[in-house]
Amino acid sequence: MTIPRPYDAVLCDFDDVIRFHDQTELNELERAMGLAEGTTTKVVFAPEVDRPALLGQITVEQWTEAAEAALALQVPREQARALVTAFVKAPVRVDDDVLDLLRRAQEHVPVVLVTNATLDLEDDLAWLGLTHFADEVVSSARVGVGKPDPRIYEIAAERAGVPLGRCLFVDDREENVEAARALGLTAVLFTDVSDLEAALAPLLG
Template sequence: MPLLPYDAVLCDIDGVIRHWPAADELEQEHGLPIGALAAAAFAPARLHPAITGQITDEQWRTLVAADLAAHHGSKERADASVGAWSALQPIVDQEVVALLEKVREVASVALVSNATTRLEWDLERQGLADLADAVVNTARIGVAKPDLRVYRTAAERLDAAIDRCLFIDDTEANVTAAREAGMTALHYRQLEDLHEALSPLLNGSN
């Protein structure tokens, strides 16, 4: 039997496996400018503590609401908009899920995400909790991609050598860092990219 090209596949979650809807309609309903939620939530100084576990998901969302109240009106409206935003559900790409399930028959799989402390709960309710052998949530390990320690931690969780890992992410900086760590890496843009990257692994298992 031929040697498979990878022992482990490490996959980003948002932008690859699941895709969140735009908040435009929600913002309009709550009298906010388009983009206000993203500006408040994903400002690096606010997001980084949340994805490195310095603050909880609940604390992060409270700070987002406070920012919106300070810049765009009442606390009640800000709280309501963040509540509605927090209730949004992503679209899960079932074709990507199916590919990863096939991969798991021949190699280990880890989900690797810059996420808040809510990630595990989200994966459970979205039917993704059992998709991988390990979930590396940066809020639980204290560092976020593209820090090289994230990649090393993920490989260790799967007991895989760095150079036997394939890393998949939709953010170019994270892909570049994975290569610097010694992994093969795919900058994900569309499903065909994933099919092509995984074909040596899946075809080699036949």
């Protein structure tokens, strides 16, 4: 007797699920400048600063210039530039356990990256050796719409060739998970690899 699959595609976020940034140096800089830890990240990801980059409307260079200008309202321009540089150049790591689980899932169903990303995503994937990892990549900067807008989930399901209701969605942000659930996807909030492991268990056995 064949046990039916719980879903027919996995739609997975990239940053803070697969790729992680080490902001230790940035945090040290912020403390040295008398700023609260996380100040730079908050400014960089403020909607008015990052949204144009995540929709492919401006380059990464223009995004960082906008972030620098916004930070310069709090610290001298030279310090703002140092903070943004530390943010951009933060070391990255890939979670091999997450990749292993997703590769095992690919033996059964397509895996699609669904990420709010800049126009540099393809270069980033190539640098990490992940150009051909996913079956499809849906980047907000390339499709002109980002999570939690319903359209990006629809595009990802279309790329996978699977109805929305037959997709598992994995993301580290609650608002993105809730948006997916509202569309009928099975959605999991990622906090660590055990969340993905549990979500894939019915598929992997």
